[in-house]
Amino acid sequence: MEINHLFFAYDKNMVIKDLNLKIEKNKITTLLGANGCGKSTLLKLITRVEKPKMGFISLDGKNIKNIERKEFAKKVAIVRQKNQIAGDIKVEELVAYGRNPYVGFMQKPSIEDKNKINEAIEVCGLEEIRKERVNSLSGGQVQRAWIAMAIAQDSEILLLDEPTTYLDIKYQIEILKLIRNLNKNLGKTIIMVLHDINQSLEYSDTIVGMMKGKIEFQGKASQVLTGEKISKIYDTRLKIIDIENRKYVFAED
Ligand SMILES: Nc1ncnc2c1ncn2[C@@H]1O[C@H](COP(=O)(O)OP(=O)(O)OP(=O)(O)O)[C@@H](O)[C@H]1O
Known part of the structure; x- marks a missing residue:
């Protein structure tokens, strides 16, 4: 997927400003950035919920606005931040x-x-609760059910907007491992938004740092993150420390 000179505004509020980005196939790409920098809006543009004011997004060389609706759904699936279902369904x-x-x-x-x-029910470990009502499940189970729906869609690209928000650490890890397995075993291209920088370091191939509607940096998770870069996009003093060959982000004293 390629994003070229993308601009988008809500009324006069320009939220995406000349954004350029290439997303690699079969990799896990994580978007990081401060509240309000435009991450969810970018996902809305990628899923055609919003239309660019200028610029375009292409998939396999084709502008996504020219892809027929059902065909597009076979290429891109999304699990949103807040998912809503109509009615009391299983x-x-x-x-x-x-x-x-x-x-x-x-x-x-x-x-x-x-x-x-x-297959989707099995991959997400939902066999035992497949007949249960979604409204009666725990947060982690609900999230897995929505991810299973997106997997059943069998798209090449899976977008996840803050998939671990509201979950306790056990379910956070469970969901992140599930996402990693979808990438490794089913070859899905994953684009996700995470707020936990340490988790993004552990579970992503590529990190994209966004700031004020633009891409500030992009690269391999292990190489691209420095205290300076991460402090800039979050506008707060952060440092990166190596512990047992793994990088961790901490607040500066
Ligand atoms: N539907 C909307 N109408 C008007 N303005 C909006 C709308 N949605 C988002 N915005 C504004 O656009 C900007 C970017 O919002 P967006 O939700 O894309 O940021 P984000 O990086 O996903 O933030 P967060 O980390 O808080 O989820 C913000 O200033 C926000 O107030």
Whole structure:
């Protein structure tokens, strides 16, 4: 995916300003940046919820605005920050929504659709609760159910906007490991927004630092993050320390 000279504004508030970015296939890319720098807006532009004022986003050389709706859904899936479902539905029913781009109007799901739904349920460890109501689950289980829906969509690219927010550390790690497995085992290209810098260092191939609607830096997680760079994008004094060959971010004293 390539993002070229992208501009976007809410009314007169210019939120994305000449943003350029290349996202590598089959890698995990994490967007970091301060509150309000435009991360969620960028995901909205990538998923066509919002339209660029200028510039364009291309996928395999094609401007995404020219890709037919169902075709686009087969290429890009998203798990949003706040997901909402209509009604009191079961986990397996929610996951089945992921097959909508593949099932024709008034058609029944095919064997392949059912297999994909079962696969997604299995990958996300939801077999035992597939008949439970989504409204009755814990935060971590709900998040896994939404990720399973996105997996059933069987897209090449999976976007996740703060997938671990509101979860305790056990579920955070569970979700991040699941995301890593989706990348390694199913070859998904992952683009996610995280607020925990230490977790982003551990679970990403590439880190993208955003600041005021632009890309400030991009590179390998292990190489690109320095105290100076990370302090700049969060406008606060941070340092990076190596402990047992792993990098950690701390506040400066
Ligand atoms: N629907 C909207 N209408 C008007 N302004 C908006 C809307 N959504 C976001 N904004 C503004 O656009 C800017 C970027 O918001 P965005 O949600 O993309 O940032 P973010 O980096 O995802 O922030 P956070 O880390 O807090 O989730 C902010 O100034 C925000 O107030």
